[in-house]
């Protein structure tokens with residue numbers, strides 16, 4: 001499932017969220033829905049080798065969240 005990055009136009013909060021088809025994300029800070037969709041580099045399916053921890057490629061890796069990053 002794709003993760004999109006948004007920035008709230010009201011309070012400028014930046015956040016990442018999973019967006020299911022047909023759902024409108026809300027700002028976690030002010031619950032506004034005036035959101036700017038940011039074009040961040042995809043973290044899933046980039047095809048690049050995982051260099052963050054050297055383990056098998058994981059979509060969570062890179063932020064220390066894959067369990068192999070120390």
Ligand SMILES: [Zn+2]
Pocket residue numbers: 008009010011012013027028029030031032
């Ligand atoms: Zn906001």
